[in-house]
Amino acid sequence: MITISLNEANFEYDIHSLAKSFFPKEEVKVSADKGRLQKLEEGEAPFLRMEITYRRPEEGEPVEVPLDGPGAHRGSPGEIGIRLYGGEADASPIAQETVPVDFWDRKDTKDRLKRCLYQMLSQYTGQKLPWGTLTGIRPTKIPTSLFGRGIGEEEIREYMADTYLATEAKINLSIEIAKQEIKLLRGVDYKDGYSLYIGIPFCPSICSYCSFSSSPIGLWEGRVEAYLEALGKELDFTSKACRDKKLNSVYIGGGTPTTLSPNQLDRLLTKVESKFNLSNLAEYTVEAGRPDSITKEKLKTLRSHGISRISINPQTMKQETLDIIGRRHTVAQAIESFWLAREMGFGNINMDLIVGLPGERTEDVANTLRQIEELSPDSLTVHSLAIKRAAKLKMFAEDYAGLTMESSWEQMDMASRCAKSLGMLPYYLYRQKNMAGNFENVGYARPGKAGIYNILMMEEKQSIVACGAGSVSKRVYPDGRIERCENVKDVASFIERIDEMIERKRKLLED
Numbered sequence: 001m002i003t004i005s006l007n008e009a010n011f012e013y014d015i016h017s018l019a020k021s022f023f024p025k026e027e028v029k030v031s032a033d034k035g036r037l038q039k040l041e042e043g044e045a046p047f048l049r050m051e052i053t054y055r056r057p058e059e060g061e062p063v064e065v066p067l068d069g070p071g072a073h074r075g076s077p078g079e080i081g082i083r084l085y086g087g088e089a090d091a092s093p094i095a096q097e098t099v100p101v102d103f104w105d106r107k108d109t110k111d112r113l114k115r116c117l118y119q120m121l122s123q124y125t126g127q128k129l130p131w132g133t134l135t136g137i138r139p140t141k142i143p144t145s146l147f148g149r150g151i152g153e154e155e156i157r158e159y160m161a162d163t164y165l166a167t168e169a170k171i172n173l174s175i176e177i178a179k180q181e182i183k184l185l186r187g188v189d190y191k192d193g194y195s196l197y198i199g200i201p202f203c204p205s206i207c208s209y210c211s212f213s214s215s216p217i218g219l220w221e222g223r224v225e226a227y228l229e230a231l232g233k234e235l236d237f238t239s240k241a242c243r244d245k246k247l248n249s250v251y252i253g254g255g256t257p258t259t260l261s262p263n264q265l266d267r268l269l270t271k272v273e274s275k276f277n278l279s280n281l282a283e284y285t286v287e288a289g290r291p292d293s294i295t296k297e298k299l300k301t302l303r304s305h306g307i308s309r310i311s312i313n314p315q316t317m318k319q320e321t322l323d324i325i326g327r328r329h330t331v332a333q334a335i336e337s338f339w340l341a342r343e344m345g346f347g348n349i350n351m352d353l354i355v356g357l358p359g360e361r362t363e364d365v366a367n368t369l370r371q372i373e374e375l376s377p378d379s380l381t382v383h384s385l386a387i388k389r390a391a392k393l394k395m396f397a398e399d400y401a402g403l404t405m406e407s408s409w410e411q412m413d414m415a416s417r418c419a420k421s422l423g424m425l426p427y428y429l430y431r432q433k434n435m436a437g438n439f440e441n442v443g444y445a446r447p448g449k450a451g452i453y454n455i456l457m458m459e460e461k462q463s464i465v466a467c468g469a470g471s472v473s474k475r476v477y478p479d480g481r482i483e484r485c486e487n488v489k490d491v492a493s494f495i496e497r498i499d500e501m502i503e504r505k506r507k508l509l510e511d
């Protein structure tokens with residue numbers, strides 16, 4: 001355990017995220033409540049303790065360490081002291097630093113604090129983090145917004161290196177992606193357009209790394225009709241509430257939408273067609289996802305409704321791993337469903353892969369990538385395993401003891417080379433909490449095959465209206481402000497409380 005005590009509650013989240021990036025397997029406790037931390041330390045001696053002190057001089061008191069650079073002494077100059085201690089409660093600090101700040105400028109204060117903390121932890125651990133002090137899930141938002149303000153590439157590079165201490169490789173990647181995003185989103189109507197997400201929260205079985213609160217279809221078969229009915233009600237409301245807006249993309253995800261029967265799928269897609277104006281649609285995606293849910297009849301149904309993009313996700317081509325992670329489909333099923341979809345005319349198929357799965361070594365990832373190259377999908381999304389609290393992998397960690405669970409730069413590089421050899425470019429990127437090895441998820445696509453919805457979702461520039469259990473709608477206002485509204489995750493509660501979900505949406509969407 002690591003404890004970090006503060007003299008005032010400020011920047012706790014940022015401090016926690018940065019410390020966690022250096023020590024992903026450790027519990028990190030950050031608090032301004034000294035008594036609480038003391039109690040925790042009595043229960044378990046931390047191997048590292050930190051003290052962060054925000055010092056705001058009294059009015060008139062001279063500031064000993066002047067803030068330099070543009071904007072110095074704008075309003076509230078002061079300093080932040082950071083001390084690092086080993087485990088012993090009474091030991092003297094093993095390192096200490098003071099950083100001058102101007103509390104008036106909250107962002108600059110946060111950046112200075114994080115840089116100082118980063119450098120101290122980097123020295124202590126001997127590690128450098130590829131993303132530097134950037135701990136958020138959308139690092140590409142930085143270059144995208146700077147490009148949007150007319151700032152040149154070189155200046156952006158310098159800014160990301162100086163402000164966030166990001167490595168050249170990550171700066172290059174985020175700039176490349178930002179350029180792609182800007183190109184792909186040119187022409188998207190942010191003001192009058194929106195995207196629609198529809199969630200089907202059922203799966204053939206629950207994968208051990210899943211954190212989406214999906215339900216096994218076998219147990220819920222008897223409630224699927226009631227779920228679709230409630231979802232239909234929500235779609236009816238949404239179509240009316242958004243009738244003056246242009247629908248730019250539809251994404252049906254989950255869960256696994258193809259756990260629905262062909263008839264249920266047909267009814268759902270017919271509902272969407274009959275209620276929404278699809279004439280402005282740039283993309284219509286259905287995440288077929290699990291190969292064990294895909295049949296010829298279902299693909300035929302998707303084709304007949306004009307679905308332009310599907311995703312078939314093998315995650316790995318190693319059978320032993322698929323068995324370990326509870327996906328209950330075979331490698332052969334992934335390959336067969338891919339070819340079946342191609343035969344039926346799907347010209348835009350994405351495949352998802354995960355690196356860092358339990359027991360997988362570099363040669364296993366290489367083998368998966370070889371097989372992916374043979375299939376030659378149109379886009380590839382490479383995830384680095386993130387173990388979230390709720391996932392079985394974390395809850396039953398002992399079952400996986402002895403198995404390696406690590407992605408590596410080599411594996412991520414191999415995936416990137418594979419995508420490039422298939423003629424793809426990286427076009428979207430996001431990071432998750434607890435991501436193995438501090439990596440990222442990257443979407444690659446051939447020209448014209450990128451998933452527009454994915455970028456819109458990540459960049460938070462356009463409103464996304466989301467229907468179904470566990471979905472989150474986001475309303476993006478012209479000034480960039482974002483308001484969210486969540487549906488309950490539990491399927492039974494969603495069905496029972498559908499009127500309340502609609503009411504929440506009404507509040508979000510009304511002017």
Ligand code: SF4
Pocket residue numbers: 202203205206207209210211212214254255256289290
């Ligand atoms: S297919 Fe996806 S949503 Fe379904 S259980 Fe597996 S990880 Fe979760």
